[in-house]
Amino acid sequence: MNNIILKAEGLCKYYGGVRAVDQFSYALEEGKLIGLIGPNGAGKSTLFNLLSGAVKPTHGTIEIGGEAVHGKRPDEFSRKGVARTFQNLRLFKGLSVMENVLAGFHQRSDLSIARGILGLPSFRRKEKETEEKAKSLLDSFGLLGKKDELAVNLSYGDQRRLEIVRSMATQPRILFLDEPAAGMNPYESRQLVELIRQVWEERRLTVVLIEHDMDVVMNLSQEVLVLDYGKLIFHGTPDEVRNSDLVREAYLGGDLDD
Template identity: 45%
Template sequence: MSQPLLSVNGLMMRFGGLLAVNNVNLDLHKKEIVSLIGPNGAGKTTVFNCLTGFYKPTGGTIMLRDQHLEGLPGQQIARMGVVRTFQHVRLFREMTVIENLLVAQHQQLKTGLFSGLLKTPAFRRAQEEALDRAATWLDRIGLLQHANRQASNLAYGDQRRLEIVRCMVTQPEILMLDEPAAGLNPKETKELDELIAELRDHHDTTILLIEHDMKLVMGISDRIYVVNQGTPLANGTPEEIRNNPDVIRAYLGEA
């Protein structure tokens, strides 16, 4: 197998006397969909927070190719192409749907303050490209007709998908999704499944997924890592994880 796009080795995160993440290792290869599963409180979101700069790990390394990420601020990690969603939808609720996607692209605009103030041709081109990219993604998820609607007025499932494409307009290499199916009905979950597969297959996006919907996880993942109480328990293909007795006892058997 090729060199990992993202490699995590010996990741540790301690909060005072609590060891929340204990020696977690995982690799992500280009265009993989990898899931991180475990019971509630297993440390999954803490791992995400370490990978995306919300927490500074107590120990271990996080490598994006040959670049260290541990300790870098989240904004810098996002500019390097590693972006995420959250357990609870975090949209700019008072902005319109399309404004959410335009704001997300601000860091990607290759123009400076001077160009913006003078509205130079380069600035206008960059703005037009950002608008086109936003419209293309809204059309893909069926929200183009709601482009000027306030984001908070969207149905919950639409807000979830908007949050994902808000990440995608930044053209990331790695997209981390934290429980994207939470609160979705079966139809919305199927649409989410199709969207995630499309991001991998047609946009070369590598995806790390935290999810409790085991049907979704088993159906879409290339590989799965399992953690329990912050400690690695198992990793392998969906079939290997499905038949692992330790996993069944710790997690799948609780469902």
């Protein structure tokens, strides 16, 4: 059995009388690629916000690597190796593609301002290494040729990919992807599926994604979690999810292959 990298127990988030997440418990195994689905309003994004530290739980616990982190700040989650993207793009649109990625690397960097001001060889060497890593990531996602372009000038699909690259630059152990294929056409979505799979395999990441495009979820995920009204109602392989009457009922009879 793989090591448990993240564990949630009895996780709840209430907004007034609304139970956005209600008694969610799950042990995430290291190296897994997990899909999270559910009808609109099921609590998927709220769960992501909880597991990435963006919001604090009303009740329940979260452990990363066996250490309790619930109630801690997002930067503390980041230091534990958690990174995420958002439904709404949060790029530095006035910066270049390369500068956006370097910002991700510097979030986890140990380079000191003093060494930078003094221009010490150790600083210059580390900066050069960081730039090479950034180029490698951009190349993996087909963006190296656009490294000097402003992020705002990229196509929507490329901006989506850049946000993933910037998240990868923080060198995460767990990567949460919130609707990475949103707004993409079918061709772009298929490309993204292959890129995510490639990065997951090569870098041995743990990946959790929310996605409304069922083709993306079913083609990528080893296991799929299904939320409804904030509760985890089912989890299993993509085939088990497709054949679950409980899941189909939650989607009001909708076709999970649409």
